Amino acid sequence: MSESKTILVTGGSGLVGKAIEELVTSQKRENEKWIFLNSKDGNLCDIVQTKKLFEKYKPTHVIHLAAKVGGLFDNMSNNLDFLKDNLHINDNVLQTSFESGVKKVVSCLSTCIFPDKTSYPIDESMVHNGPPHTSNYGYSYAKRMVDVMNKAYNQQYGCQFTSVIPCNVFGPNDNFNLKSGHVIPALIRKFFDEIQAGGTSFTVFGSGKPVRQFIYSRDLAKLFLWVLYEYNEIEPIILAVDESDEVTIKEVAEEILKAYNCNSTLLFDTSKADGQYKKTASNSKLRKYLPDFEFTPFSKAVKESVDWYCKNHEIARN
Template sequence: MDESKTILVTGGTGLVGEAIKQLVTSQKRTNEKWVFVSSKDANLCDLDQTRELFKKHKPTHVIHLAAKVGGLFDNMSNNLDFLKDNLHINDNVLQASYENGVKKVVSCLSTCIFPDKTSYPIDETMVHNGPPHNSNFGYSHAKRMVDVMNKAYHEKYGCQFTSVIPCNVFGPHDNYNLKSGHVIPALIRKFFDVIQTGGTQFTVYGSGKPLRQFIYSKDLAKLFVWVLFEYNEIEPIILAVDESDEVTIKQVAEEILKAYNYKGELIFDTSKADGQYKKTASNSKLRKYLPDFEFTSFDSAVKDSVEWYQKNHATARN
């Protein structure tokens, strides 16, 4: 008989947490208790509150999603805050996990941690090869330190702490705040607002030329659960769609327009910053483990995401 597990998911009411909750609920998994917590349950920047949270739930496993996150312009304006808050959150979660004998922790990083000046595609061996892009260096350095701490905890205590590096994530339950949201939810929200007011033009900041890989949150949820129970390396693993699925921001905007059936004019404001031009990530390590994993097509995932927001915009994180 399998030993019972209690899986604590920090940041459990966010984009990825909600996708994981939907997945494990639909699967009716046995001998597993899943606990999804948010900032309302504890301030993870505070070590005492973090310890109390772990004492209350007694997790055997942790998926660590909680972070201070934001979009390009929010990061550019607040690098110090992103650095300090994320350093505190990650340090406290891993310390509490160690103190409570948690068997495994999977933390969530981001492809923005990779060096700005690098060769492509980037892979797991290149995380610390140079400084990240200056636009979000605070967040990026804080996330890099999770990888360093994972290795240090394993070296000193034998802890099974690892991390995943997803490409850009989107889907239902995203953050649609125009200041702090990432590109797809921000555009979904902006398009919605324009359509509601009968606008005939829509403006996207930047040139539309930067390239990105996007992973649907429901696909990422499946991969997170696989990593938690099947992936046994301390070294991080990139969770990304194939390189051939990379799209431009212009293509993203056009796909969202299509999902809304919007016939207005699309304009790009080139006076606004583009951010990093590309950060193409290799998923070859993932493909060695899961060669047949099928990702949801981008157009279908965008359509689902737009439809979810149309139905839930009044209660979504706006």
């Protein structure tokens, strides 16, 4: 009989949390209890509230997704808030996990933590090799500190605290807010609104030239479970699609319009910032563990995300 687990997921109502919940509901495992927390359950910036949540649920394992997150322009305007809130959240979750005897914590980082000036592709050894991009340095530095704390907790107390570094995530249950949402959900929402209004041309902020790797939330959920069950390193691991799957923002916008069956003109407002031009990540470490893992084709994932929003736009996070 497998060991009994109580798995607490912070940020459980968000994009990745919902994808994990969908996955574990479809393939229930024996002797596991899953708790998906959201911000209404308690404020993880508050250590007292954090401890009360752990006392209530008594987790043996934690998937730590909770964070203050936002899109490019939100980060540019509020770097201090992103720094302070995420430092508090991460410190409280890891400290309380240690004090509560949690056996394993898997925290979620982001490829934006890597240095802005670097060689490509980036890999796990390069996290602390230089300053991150100035547009989101607050969020990036706070997330970097999770890696530092994981290593310190392991060195001093033997804790099995680790982290994953996904590339840009998208999918159903995303944040479709035009200000705080990331590029794919923001464009899905923007184009939906403009199509409903009878628009014949669609404007994308920036040049459309920056390139990104995007991972579908349902693929990331599968990889999170693998990390929870099988990955035993303290060092972080990049969870990203192959480098050959990198796309430009222009290609993203075109794919979204295609999913809407829309052939209208795309325009690019070059007066708006592009942000970091590229942050190509190597998934060679992941491929050593899982050489045959199949990612959902980008066009299929975009289509499923657009279809989900069309059906759920009234209740989606807008």
